Amino acid sequence: xxxxxxxxxxxxxxxxxxxxxxxxxxxxxxxxxxPSPLIGRAAPEFELPSLNNPENTIGTADFxxxxxxxxxxxxxxxxxxxxxxFLMELSQSGTVPVxxxxxKDTLPExxxxxxQLGDPYIDSAFDGSGRVGIDWGVYGAPETFLxxxxxxVLEKHLGPMSWGIWQEKFAPYLAPAGANP
Amino acid sequence: xxxxxxxLAMVLLASTALAIDADEPLEDPELQARYEKLIEEIxxxxxxxATIKDSPAFLATDLRKEIKRMLVEGYTDDQILDFMVERYxxxxxxxxxxxxxxxxxxxxxxxxxLLGGLFLANIVRRRMKMPIHDEPDSGS
Numbered sequence: 001x002x003x004x005x006x007x008x009x010x011x012x013x014x015x016x017x018x019x020x021x022x023x024x025x026x027x028x029x030x031x032x033x034x035p036s037p038l039i040g041r042a043a044p045e046f047e048l049p050s051l052n053n054p055e056n057t058i059g060t061a062d063f064x065x066x067x068x069x070x071x072x073x074x075x076x077x078x079x080x081x082x083x084x085x086f087l088m089e090l091s092q093s094g095t096v097p098v099x100x101x102x103x104k105d106t107l108p109e110x111x112x113x114x115x116q117l118g119d120p121y122i123d124s125a126f127d128g129s130g131r132v133g134i135d136w137g138v139y140g141a142p143e144t145f146l147x148x149x150x151x152x153v154l155e156k157h158l159g160p161m162s163w164g165i166w167q168e169k170f171a172p173y174l175a176p177a178g179a180n181p
Numbered sequence: 182x183x184x185x186x187x188x189l190a191m192v193l194l195a196s197t198a199l200a201i202d203a204d205e206p207l208e209d210p211e212l213q214a215r216y217e218k219l220i221e222e223i224x225x226x227x228x229x230x231a232t233i234k235d236s237p238a239f240l241a242t243d244l245r246k247e248i249k250r251m252l253v254e255g256y257t258d259d260q261i262l263d264f265m266v267e268r269y270x271x272x273x274x275x276x277x278x279x280x281x282x283x284x285x286x287x288x289x290x291x292x293x294x295l296l297g298g299l300f301l302a303n304i305v306r307r308r309m310k311m312p313i314h315d316e317p318d319s320g321s
Contacts, residue, residue: 032229037270104239130243137268139226139240 033158036137043147044135051102051110051124058125063099070145072101075113077141083160087120100124103133103141146170212252219248219261226269
């Protein structure tokens with residue numbers, strides 16, 4: 001008698017496995033987000049022209065010794081406009097220095113974007129060729145990295161940032177020592 | 182004959198039109214062969230279900246350029262694949278390396294094949310023991 005239930009049990013198991021694979025979609029998470037192999041490793045070093053003063057350079061050396069946010073943005077990127085308000089607020093709150101990596105863009109367009117919408121960044125590095133983006137495993141702007149004072153990548157977010165995502169993913173790393181994140 | 186030739190020409194022209202990688206091939210045919218194999222093995226993370234050979238995304242174009250540069254500079258195929266995995270993770274390869282978490286995708290199919298084989302062998306063995314009737318099975 002019990003053997004007639006075997007197909008039903010197999011169906012149930014398959015259902016559970018497939019359904020658990022769908023969890024992220026059901027919860028409205030970004031299913032294109034892949035775990036970054038960079039997390040926990042040293043931030044890939046770079047030195048690029050500064051967007052605001054192209055004769056100067058800006059790079060990983062500028063945020064050594066302090067926690068920093070590196071936001072990968074571009075003028076052609078819709079999500080970057082979406083998160084711009086948040087980045088302005090984050091930068092004004094003084095929680096953490098915010099740097100930009102202007103990715104696969106042109107200098108005049110990027111400068112115009114900043115002039116029109118405001119500049120949330122201490123400075124942006126200009127990566128027109130996208131070569132530094134490759135080193136950082138960037139595959140779709142906007143991407144936001146949190147880098148620790150020792151230069152390790154602590155967290156990464158793909159897609160537009162918001163205060164909700166900030167609180168959930170990034171803020172715990174910046175909690176003062178002793179306070180459990 | 183003429184229509185056959187024009188058909189052939191159409192088919193041949195269509196295949197060049199489909200090629201996304203419109204760059205000049207590498208001078209060394211050996212490097213070009215390795216290049217063509219590599220770009221079929223690496224995923225375009227932007228589109229996720231296309232190789233960087235098939236994807237028109239600028240990221241794929243940039244990665245193809247990077248692979249060409251590395252090949253010319255003398256990197257081995259393994260070093261180039263590692264370069265991708267280091268930056269984009271295991272998902273960047275269509276055949277992920279068999280280590281750590283990715284072992285699962287290599288082992289599970291083998292386990293299922295084994296289970297299926299045992300299941301099948303069991304059925305066959307049982308049926309072989311059955312007497313051969315000429316009349317339809319009475320349903321034992």
